[in-house]
Amino acid sequence: MDVQDYGLWSQVDCNQEFEFLCKYEIPPTSTSSIGAVILDADNHIDLDHPVQLIDTSNCNATLFLAPGSISSFGYPVYTVPPTYCTWQLVALGPYRLGIFFDFWETYGTLTIYDEFGNDIGRFMGTYDRTPFPRYTPFNVATVTFEPMPKTGSEVDKGFHAVILPL
Template identity: 60%
Template sequence: MDVKGDGLWSQEDCSQKFEYLCKSLIITDPTPAPLTTKTPGNLEIESAKESKLPENLLDASNCNSTLLLAPDSIFSFGYPNAPSSYCTWQIRALGPYRLGIYFNFWATYGALNISDQYGNNIGSFSGTYNRTPFPRYTPFNIATVTFEPRPKTGSEEDKGFHAEVLMI
């Protein structure tokens, strides 16, 4: 992968040695330690209470991932619960395609910005909590989407957003 350029794959001589990066899901140990309690005689007793499995530290939003290839989807971190983290997506379509980003759910006070490969703004959305589904189209096959959660300003519960990313 070309990490200094646009993040797409390029041909290299396989006999050359390069450093590389790996991406993996971080999951805490699914085997909880037994809970112990002390009795008046200072005896430790193991608790028979069942612990629920720990949650993944990452979710499936593709938030802050290195590169997202269309078709795929993006959504606020923690969706459909209140967004809790700043997110950015570097989105690409292979070949002579543009990107179509179809926001099919929007119930957030957060601010979302879409820019093309040159940093030109394609769309900015904030301040309106409940939007009807809407699309955004890029002029090229590269886009950057950023989302910043904002404090709740109304009575509605912030649930974030969801969008499908397609090649057009």
């Protein structure tokens, strides 16, 4: 893996010895979040108050390879505080990226940049949007999301998007 650039795979001489790193995905046990077991004062398992160990947003992932999905931190559980997130999206090969927003209920600002840092899409100010797609001109893009502080009684539910190579 080329750690100097985008973290993609590069050819090397097979006679060279290198350290290696293994990675596997922790599968979620439900559609919301993975919980931890907490013991109450009597050392009984308290399943009514799980702790969110990880979420499925891929928020602030170093490099995210398509296909997959991204979302605001904590989606679809709306009890976590809004968090700034950034994603470096990559599609391997001669592809562009398709970003398909299937859920948007936020006043936050989401910006998409191409691989050269040019702003190619900014979305903000509309709380409830119908599903919409955006396409990148290259196979590398950066997405940032900055939530708005909650105002009044409205709950910021965030967003969810599916990322596909095109």
